[in-house]
Amino acid sequence: MFDDLELNVVSYTLIALVLGLMILPAIFQKDPDIHPMILNRQSNVSPVRNPKESAVHRSTLSPPGYPLVSGLGLPTDKKYRTRDGDIRDVWNQAVKEGKGKVLSVKGSEVKELDIDQLTQNIHSLGSYIKSIPGAKRIAIYLANDVENLVASFACAFYDLTLITLPFDPRGPPDVTSLLNRSKADVLIAPAGDLALNDLNGAKNIKEIIWVVEPGSQHLNWASPNGNKSSVYHDVIKMPSTGAGDVDLDGPAVIVFGPKYAGEERRIEMAEFNHKQIIAGVASTIASVKPGPETLKTDDVFVPVDTLSDIYTRIFTYAALTSGTTVALNPIAGTHADLELCVKHVRPTVIVASTSTLADTVSITAGSRMEIWHNILHYFQCRTLESGRIPKGNALIRFNDYTRPNVGQPSRLRLVFSAETAGDLDSHPLNSEDLNDLRVYFGARVVYGLKHHMVAGPINQQHVYDYRVQPQTPKPSKKKEIPRKCAHFGGVTPGCEVFTRDWNIFKASDAGGSRGEIVVRGPTVIGGEAPLGVVGKWWPDGVLSYV
Known part of the structure; x- marks a missing residue:
């Protein structure tokens, strides 16, 4: 039956191509990241x-x-018991782990912060706020920076209520109304971001702590409207006192949402x-x-x-x-x-x-301007459908979008x-x-x-x-x-x-x-x-x- 078959280069090529399409996927196929049944x-x-x-x-x-x-299931004196922990243990665990670090990123400048120095700053700020008569509820209007972190844990260690005001660089919210609703006693905010006239209506504010950029720390930041004020970089240099007990059932963090x-x-x-x-x-x-x-x-x-x-x-x-x-x-x-x-x-x-x-x-x-880009994207999405993250290769990166x-x-x-x-x-x-x-x-x-x-x-x-x-x-x-x-x-x-x-x-x-x-x-x-x-x-x- 096969005697009459005439095979040439084209025939062998087609046979090899068909066999390759059948065999190669089975050889090189990779398992998904997880079994689909899960x-x-x-x-x-x-x-x-x-x-x-x-x-x-x-x-x-x-x-x-x-x-x-x-x-968190933290250890206790009794080996058969654990404890849940509180917000203070978040920082304690970060210090205990040793490898945990805090970085401050401003533009292309990346600065590694000393975690022991941050701990000292936390206790200095907490001690200072605790010494303000009647200060219990602390509002912060701060960006994602080290001052935000320090203020957050200062409140946790010194039994103060942290009030996180919505921070939007595109424009401040109605800070005065939020301060009055939350009955904030102290406000920590970046110097120059909030209009002082807008803060006159905050009824309970006893003191404002301004966070001042290094280039402006030589200026006088005393509030002209009569509110007592201080600056963050001076406060964290003050000696600290020991933190007392914390009410775990009382308000610890107040947030706002729509x-x-x-x-x-x-x-x-x-x-x-x-x-x-x-x-x-x-x-x-x-x-x-x-x-x-x-x-x-x-x-x-x-x-x-x-x-x-x-x-x-x-x-x-x-x-x-x-x-x-x-x-x-x-x-x-x-x-x-x-x-x-x-x-x-x-x-x-x-x-x-x-x-x-x-x-x-x-x-x-x-x-994705070129046809090649859309073809590439299509096949990478196919890889996702098969259950794997597409990583690409040197050929793809050479002409990638x-x-x-x-x-x-x-x-x-x-x-x-x-x-x-x-x-x-x-x-x-x-x-x-x-x-x-x-x-x-x-x-x-x-x-x-x-x-x-x-x-x-x-x-x-x-x-x-x-x-x-x-x-x-x-x-x-x-x-x-x-x-x-x-x-x-x-x-x-x-x-x-x-x-x-x-x-x-x-x-x-x-x-x-x-x-x-x-x-x-x-x-x-x-x-x-x-x-x-x-x-x-x-x-x-x-x-x-x-």
């Missing part, structure tokens, strides 16, 4: 549910019947105590454990979003607790330029707002971001955006859900979840095209989440339980908080907007 169960679901509520969803690390993560009544945007005040903050820190650390993606002592962490956001603050505390190097850049914020924040420190882990990441997606997509500069060579491995529940002014990311970011960064991007009443993330996508799922619209203002939003993943170990019937959205809906998202647990103010936004549970245990 992504089919991202939350533990309670076997029973209450009327008009969905089943309670928990993290796979804290299934029903087990306690939620509430503390709340909507219809389309009217209001600012809501949220008071966290030590226990809630530390539960959020422990839950955040546990959410990326165990495995290779956990925060390590050789990591460099950069909070690209503002520390006045409780989600970003909790991640920063988690990094300090893990002994990770924390790099602070004062230009960080909700609308910060990602490259300017990180390119001089080559971070391995960052936390950024959805607005910053949405801008990064838009700018980078605009640089302009990617975000996060340090050369890039060491970035983890990017965290979260949608603010119910915030109509946010910039939600869909799953295509997230995969684009994974391709651009060559790193894993973890998306989640946050709220100012909850310490740390509420839900968080699995680190290895690169799936593109059907998108659901985000609640939007009238007369606008509904915006899409990716799912938020499973529940974090420090809380439990369920949905409650709301209007037409029912827990018994055939396509998956729907209703108002409710969070409860040790990370939540008051133990339980309805978020005022409608969510839906998917069969794999992930939560999304309806």
